[in-house]
Amino acid sequence: MSRLTLHEQPRPVPAFGFTDAGGQRLSLDAFKGRTVLLNLWATWCAPCRKEMPSLDRLQAVMGGPDFQVLALSIDRGGLEPVRAFFGELGLEHLAIFLDPPNASTQALNVVGIPTTLLIDGEGREVGRATGPAEWDSPEMKALIRQGMGRSAAGLPSTSEEKGS
Template identity: 60%
Template sequence: MLALALFGALLAVAQPASAVEPPQDFAVHEAPVPVPEISFQDADGQPKTLADFHGKVLLLNIWATWCAPCRKEMPTLDRLQAKLGGPDFEVIALSMDRGGPDIVKKFFAEIGVEHLALNIDTTGKAMFTLGALGLPMTLLIDREGKEIGRLIGPGEWDSPEMMAFIRSHFGAN
């Protein structure tokens, strides 16, 4: 029995950092899968793709100002970006608002978003290309641009469990 307990303790210590359990409802792929090419614009109307962020772990959140659960989770994404954002990680909040960036700017100002960059796809094509069945939908993408997993529906992105899970994919402390 002691040998079994010791083996279990050693196994727990030997687990790689990425062995952190995913939060409830976060679907993780057995192996990372390619993410289809999507295009969108930044706040200045400049074209962007996910390739512009190559080398970073990304949390790509597909949302809209008219989506009540999206509006509720946005402050948690802003806090996550404030806490973990940097050279290794970035939250990309990609709005599907057809009315343009001014609607998103107004919403960000109303709720006090300070750390998220404004990104928008007024065509809605990214949502369909990524297979979003509804909003919000969030993908965790590795440094090579492959999807680690996704959450359909809102998340509490700045919770200790979620932050530990995300950190485990880029080695932040």
């Protein structure tokens, strides 16, 4: 399993567009002010299949006005294969986001999937992981909080998480 590597200094994130399940055009600007865990994945990617349930659980526990798991599919088949994948795995807490032209992989210099970026509320990359991870593990949640800094992140502490 991968580990989230935190950068010494935040890095700018290049602009790119994607859509939600309703076809609305979005960019990361739509999430300004919120910590985002951006996960680039595809339905045909076996390691992605393995980590998606942990991303869903992370969104269930930490998701809210200050934190969002943004699972961005790079599938070229569009919405239906992604919707079927979500149903097959029982994903209930993640929203569907699509990037069929793969603009994100080029803009973010992604060499393989899954790749996950931790993006702060100002839209800067503060950490990255290449490969699958157990995102809802205590270690990973602690790394996410560390990467954001407790005062800037606004994320609930372990005792304040939903369902704890």
